Amino acid sequence: MFCEKAIELIRELQRMSDGQLPAFNEDGLRQILQEMESLYEQNQSDVNEAKSDGRAELIPSIKLRHCCLLRNQRCVAAYLYDRLLRIRALRWEYGSVLPANVRFHMCAEEWFSQYKKSLASFMRSLGADGLDITQDMKPPKSLYIEVRCLKDHGEFEIDDGTVILLKKNSQHFLPRWKCEQLIRQGVLEHVMS
Amino acid sequence: MSDPPSDDGSDAIHDDGQDVMTPAELIAKLEEAWLNEKFSPELLENRSEVVECVMEQLTHMEANLQRVKKGDAKASMHRMEIDRIRFVLSSYLRSRLQKIERFFPHILEREKSRGEGDPSLLSPEEFAFAKEYHANTETYLKAVALKRMPPNLQTVDMLKAVPEPCLDSFVFLRVKERQENILIEPETDDQREYVVDMEEGSQHLMRYRTIAPLVSSGAVQLI
Numbered sequence: 001m002f003c004e005k006a007i008e009l010i011r012e013l014q015r016m017s018d019g020q021l022p023a024f025n026e027d028g029l030r031q032i033l034q035e036m037e038s039l040y041e042q043n044q045s046d047v048n049e050a051k052s053d054g055r056a057e058l059i060p061s062i063k064l065r066h067c068c069l070l071r072n073q074r075c076v077a078a079y080l081y082d083r084l085l086r087i088r089a090l091r092w093e094y095g096s097v098l099p100a101n102v103r104f105h106m107c108a109e110e111w112f113s114q115y116k117k118s119l120a121s122f123m124r125s126l127g128a129d130g131l132d133i134t135q136d137m138k139p140p141k142s143l144y145i146e147v148r149c150l151k152d153h154g155e156f157e158i159d160d161g162t163v164i165l166l167k168k169n170s171q172h173f174l175p176r177w178k179c180e181q182l183i184r185q186g187v188l189e190h191v192m193s
Numbered sequence: 194m195s196d197p198p199s200d201d202g203s204d205a206i207h208d209d210g211q212d213v214m215t216p217a218e219l220i221a222k223l224e225e226a227w228l229n230e231k232f233s234p235e236l237l238e239n240r241s242e243v244v245e246c247v248m249e250q251l252t253h254m255e256a257n258l259q260r261v262k263k264g265d266a267k268a269s270m271h272r273m274e275i276d277r278i279r280f281v282l283s284s285y286l287r288s289r290l291q292k293i294e295r296f297f298p299h300i301l302e303r304e305k306s307r308g309e310g311d312p313s314l315l316s317p318e319e320f321a322f323a324k325e326y327h328a329n330t331e332t333y334l335k336a337v338a339l340k341r342m343p344p345n346l347q348t349v350d351m352l353k354a355v356p357e358p359c360l361d362s363f364v365f366l367r368v369k370e371r372q373e374n375i376l377i378e379p380e381t382d383d384q385r386e387y388v389v390d391m392e393e394g395s396q397h398l399m400r401y402r403t404i405a406p407l408v409s410s411g412a413v414q415l416i
Binding site: 029033036037040069070073074076077080081084088108110111114115117118119121122125126127128129131133135136137138139140143175176177 | 244245248249251252269272273276277279280282283284286287290294318319321322325326329330332333334336337338339341342343346349354
């Protein structure tokens with residue numbers, strides 16, 4: 001049955017409805033492209049025959065193959081585009097530098113790098129010094145939060161001049177805005193009691 | 194919302210082409226733009242003058258905060274204020290960026306066919322971002338798949354491939370300026386179209402399409 005592989009790719013993504021990025025199905029893509037090539041060649045020869053020998057009965061199969069070609073194109077484009085959207089979400093979740101296990105499945109390094117650049121350009125253009133809109137994802141609830149240190153991070157200075165030593169497993173009551181960056185980097189963990 | 198700290202008495206903000214605003218008025222404008230953008234299914238007109246002024250205001254507030262005595266109780270409140278405003282501004286810009294990414298072919302098309310005098314939907318920076326996003330995505334699709342396809346299938350019409358915003362979605366709104374004779378389209382075949390008057394201060398749940406022009410004119414506020 002034509003277009004089966006194309007539907008399989010779509011299903012692959014549909015199965016991961018939480019936005020996770022599965023491995024890039026290079027093999028599946030190649031099979032679809034091969035199917036498209038063979039459908040196209042069959043159509044080329046049938047079109048020539050239909051024209052030169054006036055064989056109008058070939059036209060329905062030509063139309064069918066053309067529809068399959070369009071379907072394959074559409075499914076492939078949808079598969080690739082949906083992956084891009086998931087990759088885009090990674091930039092907003094993890095920041096500019098992706099953890100290795102996430103980067104592994106990407107296969108869209110160039111697109112990601114361009115996207116990062118565009119976003120950075122845009123953010124820099126805001127106001128006089130730019131504004132990082134990937135921060136402040138949640139409305140500020142409390143001024144100070146309880147955090148636990150997940151790894152040694154050394155000395156950390158807060159606004160009023162006091163210096164805190166961020167030692168693994170130590171807990172601190174710190175200003176929220178100072179911690180946001182470190183929480184995202186995995187250095188601190190917000191303790192919710 | 195309390196007035197942001199402005200120790201040197203510079204309460205006036207000049208918004209190009211409009212009357213002088215107080216900081217409180219500016220933040221109110223930002224919040225209005227933020228809510229409208231958040232709840233509207235389509236991208237609204239850019240409010241870059243508001244964004245600029247708010248950025249300046251934040252810088253101003255940060256500078257004032259530096260001068261306040263450390264450990265003073267007021268400092269925490271002002272800090273919270275700054276964080277709140279920064280959150281609203283970031284959220285507003287994120288909303289817009291997300292819509293730009295989601296509907297990029299339609300937005301770029303609209304920008305292309307815009308008349309000379311018509312206001313732009315996008316700020317110059319957003320426009321650059323949209324174009325880059327478009328080019329980046331097209332390049333990727335071409336390189337990975339399209340160029341390996343048969344010759345007559347090497348392009349994808351983005352305008353057809355990417356869905357348009359659903360202007361028929363329902364939105365909650367509050368009326369700021371009284372409206373008369375708003376035409377409501379029938380929902381089912383046995384209904385007929387009818388008109389409503391919308392009183393100032395009343396709240397409604399309607400299809401976005403019906404009141405879209407009222408959002409841009411400021412006559413209603415999406416909530």
